[in-house]
Amino acid sequence: GLSGRWRFEVAADGSQGPYGATCFARANLPDIGAVTVRLRFEEGEDPPRYGDVLEADATLSAPGGSSAAYCWRQGAVLEGTARRVVSCERADALGILTGLRNRAIDLIADEGTDDGAAVLAALVCGWRGALEVGDAYAAYQTSGLAHLVAVSGAHLSIVAGCAAALLRALRVPRRAGAVLQASFLLGFLVLAAAPSSAVRAAVMAFAGMFAFTARRRPAALSALAVCMIGCIALDPRTALAVSFALSALSTLGIVLFAGLFQAWIAQCFQRAPRLTREALSLTAASSLAAAPLAASLFSQVPVVAPLANVAAAPLFPVVCAGGLAAVLASLAVPAVAPALIGFASMGAGALTAVVRALASVPYASLPASVPLAGALLASAACAAALWLAWPRPSR
Numbered sequence: 001g002l003s004g005r006w007r008f009e010v011a012a013d014g015s016q017g018p019y020g021a022t023c024f025a026r027a028n029l030p031d032i033g034a035v036t037v038r039l040r041f042e043e044g045e046d047p048p049r050y051g052d053v054l055e056a057d058a059t060l061s062a063p064g065g066s067s068a069a070y071c072w073r074q075g076a077v078l079e080g081t082a083r084r085v086v087s088c089e090r091a092d093a094l095g096i097l098t099g100l101r102n103r104a105i106d107l108i109a110d111e112g113t114d115d116g117a118a119v120l121a122a123l124v125c126g127w128r129g130a131l132e133v134g135d136a137y138a139a140y141q142t143s144g145l146a147h148l149v150a151v152s153g154a155h156l157s158i159v160a161g162c163a164a165a166l167l168r169a170l171r172v173p174r175r176a177g178a179v180l181q182a183s184f185l186l187g188f189l190v191l192a193a194a195p196s197s198a199v200r201a202a203v204m205a206f207a208g209m210f211a212f213t214a215r216r217r218p219a220a221l222s223a224l225a226v227c228m229i230g231c232i233a234l235d236p237r238t239a240l241a242v243s244f245a246l247s248a249l250s251t252l253g254i255v256l257f258a259g260l261f262q263a264w265i266a267q268c269f270q271r272a273p274r275l276t277r278e279a280l281s282l283t284a285a286s287s288l289a290a291a292p293l294a295a296s297l298f299s300q301v302p303v304v305a306p307l308a309n310v311a312a313a314p315l316f317p318v319v320c321a322g323g324l325a326a327v328l329a330s331l332a333v334p335a336v337a338p339a340l341i342g343f344a345s346m347g348a349g350a351l352t353a354v355v356r357a358l359a360s361v362p363y364a365s366l367p368a369s370v371p372l373a374g375a376l377l378a379s380a381a382c383a384a385a386l387w388l389a390w391p392r393p394s395r
Helices: 067-075 093-111 112-123 136-142 153-168 174-191 196-213 218-233 236-240 242-268 276-296 305-312 316-330 334-359 372-389
Strands: 001-010 015-017 021-030 032-040 053-060 078-088
Touching: 001 153, 001 305, 001 316, 032 053, 067 174, 093 112, 093 174, 112 136, 112 174, 112 316, 112 334, 136 334, 153 174, 153 196, 153 276, 153 316, 174 196, 174 316, 196 218, 218 236, 218 242, 242 276, 242 372, 276 305, 305 316, 305 334, 316 334
Parallel strands: 032 078
Antiparallel strands: 001 021, 001 053, 015 021, 021 032, 053 078
16 A cells, blocks of 8 residues: 655566556665565556666555466565656666667667567567567467577577687687687677576586686586576575576586587588587477476477477577677667668568468467476486487487
């Protein structure tokens, strides 16, 4: 029953629903302290973005009905409707970084085209507002490629792999290459609003890169475990996040089987470019562990997903890494934005065209009811089967 004019800091990108925009925001309330609030906005209001600060009149109450469980999983203890919203400027470090991200999103919207711009904004900036307006996202879901437009550890792995391959091709010294690769990943994190799954993946990537620089052998499984424990200890809500579970399983698959898939793909496609083989191996390894859990959580089995991953794998790393480079260059030199972002948007549009074609295949996705325990057992069984088949496949 609290009523008044409050100051809110948006904790995650808002979304547009059938009844208006909503977001989760933090507020410091008298006699209560800092809390997370689920805010609804009046019709016609655009959803706010991560890091925005706003003042609004609101009457706050405890979540009830169907929203209670959803708010609990997000750590929100109050909800209310924001009225007479006024945006506030912020001059702190986070404000500068989120301002940079907002400029990137606006540049993509101004210079990109249709689906390409929406997908590019999701890949590079983690902004899915434009993507959810049309039907492009439904095509990604149907084809089993929704993970491509949700920034996670897989994106960090592919961006890191592409950056490493480029630095090797340019014969950059190892120490300088580690610094450049880390800078590239930090730029990607800033533009993507630093989702928890991507931060965890970035910490692991940094540990691996600098382990080589320090002449220490990296221990990827231990690093993954420590990162998971640290993320949950710092923010217990992470334990309930679907994205975190899928990202952790994807990373586990990469840690265990990326080398195996790379060796197999090299045997099967000896003339394929090395970058393409690496992208295929990362995609296959990350999907192995996470696909059964995704089927359980989303009640569908994208039958066309294996073909879709193979078809999208050569394009995705180029669009993701190339789009990031184009956006960063456009922010530094705005005069080149129309050409670079237009070209990157065309690449994202080509990827989406492939996804739409795959989603249009009859029975591309089937409804399913998969028990959670059965999904995890299926992941373990697939991992055991691959381990037994190591190291080379028969015809």
